[in-house]
Amino acid sequence: xxxxxxxxxxxxxxxxxxxxxxxxxxxxxxxxxxxxxxxxxxxxxxxxxxxxxxxxxxxxxxxxxx
Numbered sequence: 001x002x003x004x005x006x007x008x009x010x011x012x013x014x015x016x017x018x019x020x021x022x023x024x025x026x027x028x029x030x031x032x033x034x035x036x037x038x039x040x041x042x043x044x045x046x047x048x049x050x051x052x053x054x055x056x057x058x059x060x061x062x063x064x065x066x
Contacts, residue, residue, distance in 0.1 A: 020027075
């Protein structure tokens with residue numbers, strides 16, 4: 001019974017893989033686009049940390065106004 005269930009699951013997985021095969025290039029492009037966006041956001045964060053933080057360091061060091 002367990003072997004039959006495993007064979008059925010393997011067949012279902014094969015069918016899903018075969019059904020999604022035409023969309024694979026689109027999915028790969030979408031994943032690549034998200035990764036590029038993440039790298040750009042990380043670069044913007046690092047740029048902001050290295051450039052903007054020293055500019056506002058005086059305001060950060062002063063503390064709240066009384």
